[in-house]
Amino acid sequence: MVKIVCDSTADIPAELYDKLGIEMVPINIIFGTETYRDRIDITPKQFYKRLSESKILPTTAAQSPGYFAELFTELSRKTDEILVVLFSSKISATYESAIQARALVGNIANIEIIDSLQTCGALGLSVIKVAEEAQKGAKLKELSDLAKDWCSRAHSYVVFDTLEYLLKGGRIGRAQALLGGLLKITPVLTLRDGIVTPVQRTRSRAQAIETLVNMVKGAGKIDALMIEYASTPDDFELLADKVAEYYPREKTYRNFYSPVIGAHCGPHVLCVDFVEGK
Numbered sequence: 001m002v003k004i005v006c007d008s009t010a011d012i013p014a015e016l017y018d019k020l021g022i023e024m025v026p027i028n029i030i031f032g033t034e035t036y037r038d039r040i041d042i043t044p045k046q047f048y049k050r051l052s053e054s055k056i057l058p059t060t061a062a063q064s065p066g067y068f069a070e071l072f073t074e075l076s077r078k079t080d081e082i083l084v085v086l087f088s089s090k091i092s093a094t095y096e097s098a099i100q101a102r103a104l105v106g107n108i109a110n111i112e113i114i115d116s117l118q119t120c121g122a123l124g125l126s127v128i129k130v131a132e133e134a135q136k137g138a139k140l141k142e143l144s145d146l147a148k149d150w151c152s153r154a155h156s157y158v159v160f161d162t163l164e165y166l167l168k169g170g171r172i173g174r175a176q177a178l179l180g181g182l183l184k185i186t187p188v189l190t191l192r193d194g195i196v197t198p199v200q201r202t203r204s205r206a207q208a209i210e211t212l213v214n215m216v217k218g219a220g221k222i223d224a225l226m227i228e229y230a231s232t233p234d235d236f237e238l239l240a241d242k243v244a245e246y247y248p249r250e251k252t253y254r255n256f257y258s259p260v261i262g263a264h265c266g267p268h269v270l271c272v273d274f275v276e277g278k
Contacts (some may be wrong), residue, residue: 005084008038011124026088029060044256068101074207076108080141084113088194118195121226121273122154158271159208213242221277226253228271
């Protein structure tokens with residue numbers, strides 16, 4: 001069976017990693033002199049509590065080519081086909097690390113590496129779909145095509161309180177255009193072509209949540225959907241109730257927002273991710 005690999009920014013409910021046989025590569029989260037492997041040494045809940053309380057802004061770092069090389073070597077003992085679907089290369093070095101690792105290990109397996117140009121739930125939904133099909137016996141080429149298709153139709157819309165974290169973390173991308181109103185707006189952002197891109201300026205949290213709901217409403221047919229939060233459960237439940245008017249609640253994945261991305265967004269993040277139907 002093809003082994004599926006993703007990085008820890010792919011927001012996949014914890015129980016699905018084992019159920020679907022997904023291998024997760026943890027991104028490093030750094031608070032001052034302390035380094036944590038995302039979702040291994042620190043949980044999303046622990047991370048957001050610390051982010052809310054700490055005066056130190058965390059940074060993040062991709063895993064090394066050596067880490068990937070060790071993982072590829074280990075997986076090659078179990079399979080001769082490996083599909084790796086990773087965080088956008090335009091805001092992380094994770095993809096480049098995997099490419100270098102493939103060159104290091106040589107022809108130990110057929111290793112396909114995909115730059116998703118996505119992150120968080122948009123990436124997670126795509127990886128879940130691919131892993132489900134892998135368990136049904138799909139081969140590498142079919143799974144690679146499926147991953148590219150789903151990633152191309154995936155969207156992630158996120159709202160948070162300030163652009164300050166993105167600015168200090170250097171991941172602000174096209175959202176630089178919003179900086180004139182840094183303290184006066186609640187930004188709604190997305191990834192477009194793998195780059196952080198502004199969607200709308202809103203003047204309140206309530207208006208921003210409505211924007212997220214309208215993105216779901218306007219999508220029409222949806223193949224999969226996830227809603228995410230960090231530290232505002234009441235806002236999360238409000239978002240869930242509103243989204244349920246347009247997509248079945250029982251089919252909706254609910255999750256913590258990626259700590260790696262949360263490090264650049266702050267603790268009050270809300271997000272809706274979906275894959276548009278054809």
